[in-house]
Amino acid sequence: MADLPIINLPLLHRDPLAKSSVIKKIRDACHRYGFFHVVDHGIPDRVIEDALKVSGEFFELPMAEKEELASDDVCKEVRFCKLEMGEFARDFLKLYANPLDHFLASWPRSPPYYREKMGIYSKEVRKLSIELFGAIMESLKLDNQTNHLQKKFEQGLQTLVLNSYAPCSESDKKIGAPPHTDHSIITVLLQSAPGLEIDNGETWKNVPNLKGSLQVLVGVHLEVISNGFYKSVLHRAIPSFGDSTTRLSIASLHNLAIDEVVEPAAELAIDSEDGSSRMYKGSSLRDYLKHLASGEKRGFIETIKIN
Numbered sequence: 122m123a124d125l126p127i128i129n130l131p132l133l134h135r136d137p138l139a140k141s142s143v144i145k146k147i148r149d150a151c152h153r154y155g156f157f158h159v160v161d162h163g164i165p166d167r168v169i170e171d172a173l174k175v176s177g178e179f180f181e182l183p184m185a186e187k188e189e190l191a192s193d194d195v196c197k198e199v200r201f202c203k204l205e206m207g208e209f210a211r212d213f214l215k216l217y218a219n220p221l222d223h224f225l226a227s228w229p230r231s232p233p234y235y236r237e238k239m240g241i242y243s244k245e246v247r248k249l250s251i252e253l254f255g256a257i258m259e260s261l262k263l264d265n266q267t268n269h270l271q272k273k274f275e276q277g278l279q280t281l282v283l284n285s286y287a288p289c290s291e292s293d294k295k296i297g298a299p300p301h302t303d304h305s306i307i308t309v310l311l312q313s314a315p316g317l318e319i320d321n322g323e324t325w326k327n328v329p330n331l332k333g334s335l336q337v338l339v340g341v342h343l344e345v346i347s348n349g350f351y352k353s354v355l356h357r358a359i360p361s362f363g364d365s366t367t368r369l370s371i372a373s374l375h376n377l378a379i380d381e382v383v384e385p386a387a388e389l390a391i392d393s394e395d396g397s398s399r400m401y402k403g404s405s406l407r408d409y410l411k412h413l414a415s416g417e418k419r420g421f422i423e424t425i426k427i428n
């Protein structure tokens with residue numbers, strides 16, 4: 122696999138030529154890899170450092186305090202989870218983040234500044250995701266639907282997943298987060314250290330943690346909107362081996378509203394006399410959460426594919 126694509130965001134605003142070349146690069150990236158790096162994304166370093174700092178402090182709290190936020194209900198607004206299943210080990214905290222005013226009161230109270238710093242990061246990353254979504258819609262050439270979907274995206278749900286991976290030795294290799302695709306339209310990922318790996322066919326490709334970059338992953342619902350042209354990327358995360366520091370990551374998942382049905386864009390799923398080229402049934406984020414809770418073995422995307 123060649124080097125992964127890097128999108129330089131300000132080029133979207135420089136001149137029409139620069140813009141169309143970035144849009145084309147986004148199209149290729151989403152089609153070939155379901156992934157790209159974004160640099161010069163406009164989120165200040167300080168905001169990023171603070172978000173990682175308060176996230177690390179949260180995971181260092183006594184287990185009893187964190188477990189007050191534990192729940193088996195996958196729809197819960199705030200959910201702490203300590204996952205230990207064979208080779209997989211990570212702690213995560215899932216937070217709903219948009220509209221922020223609505224959810225902020227459910228976020229952890231400690232450490233101090235947690236809500237403030239994480240709130241600032243979540244707003245910044247949300248702004249970025251809206252810009253990225255606009256560019257992605259343009260890259261799909263969805264003229265008729267762009268405005269309509271853009272509005273729904275702006276009113277959509279944002280979920281932060283904060284992950285903590287304890288270091289482990291070479292001999293006791295843990296994988297961290299198991300292979301999965303994200304149930305989002307896009308996910309913007311921030312990592313404190315490298316560890317994200319994406320599916321490379323036979324092997325896993327280590328994603329470098331380029332300085333000042335954030336990682337953008339195509340989620341299942343963007344695969345659906347694009348009628349399969351963009352691929353939701355299979356990925357996993359590994360902790361740092363033999364390193365004494367805990368690896369942290371903050372995934373920001375961007376969806377439409379929880380009950381909004383996502384379908385292949387009509388322009389990409391043409392109906393003709395010979396039938397329809399539509400590859401997926403409509404589904405909402407709630408359908409996915411129900412699928413998660415059901416314990417069904419097949420991946421969600423398999424359940425919505427039209428054969």
Ligand code: OGA
Pocket residue numbers: 282284298303310312316317356357358369370371372
């Ligand atoms: C996730 C995820 C990757 C990482 O939370 O969905 O894929 O690097 N995290 O922690």
Ligand code: NI
Pocket residue numbers: 301302303356372
């Ligand atoms: Ni993920």
